[in-house]
Amino acid sequence: MKISDSARNAAVNAVAGLIDGGSSNGNITIRTGAAPTNTTDPDSGTLLATLPMSDPAFGAASGGTATANSITSDTNIAATGTAGHFRAKDSSGGTVLQGSCGTSGADINFDSVSFIAGGTCAISSLTLTQPAS
Numbered sequence: 035m036k037i038s039d040s041a042r043n044a045a046v047n048a049v050a051g052l053i054d055g056g057s058s059n060g061n062i063t064i065r066t067g068a069a070p071t072n073t074t075d076p077d078s079g080t081l082l083a084t085l086p087m088s089d090p091a092f093g094a095a096s097g098g099t100a101t102a103n104s105i106t107s108d109t110n111i112a113a114t115g116t117a118g119h120f121r122a123k124d125s126s127g128g129t130v131l132q133g134s135c136g137t138s139g140a141d142i143n144f145d146s147v148s149f150i151a152g153g154t155c156a157i158s159s160l161t162l163t164q165p166a167s
Contacts, residue, residue, distance in 0.1 A: 056125030
């Protein structure tokens with residue numbers, strides 16, 4: 035199956051729009067361990083970092099890809115641990131999407147997944163993509 039660019043853009047914009055849901059900006063949380071099976075499951079693992087997203091969180095999609103606007107660094111990591119997964123949440127705390135953390139080949143890649151309490155966590159860029167097929 036193949037879908038048009040306009041359909042790809044609409045899909046990405048819809049997901050990005052969900053992160054903007056609620057009365058303020060959404061955020062990305064970084065946690066230890068594997069992500070829960072479903073986005074409706076409660077959070078799992080230890081919370082390491084919370085990074086606020088801008089509102090709107092993403093620019094308009096083009097070619098099936100939207101790029102995040104600014105993501106504020108967490109300059110006071112909450113706990114020491116190994117980053118295993120992330121969740122992007124709306125301002126009401128509802129999980130919109132989740133994925134893996136690693137140093138390469140993950141949904142979000144960091145220079146190191148060893149987080150130290152009191153340190154800083156930053157995400158320099160993030161994109162949402164809907165493939166054409």
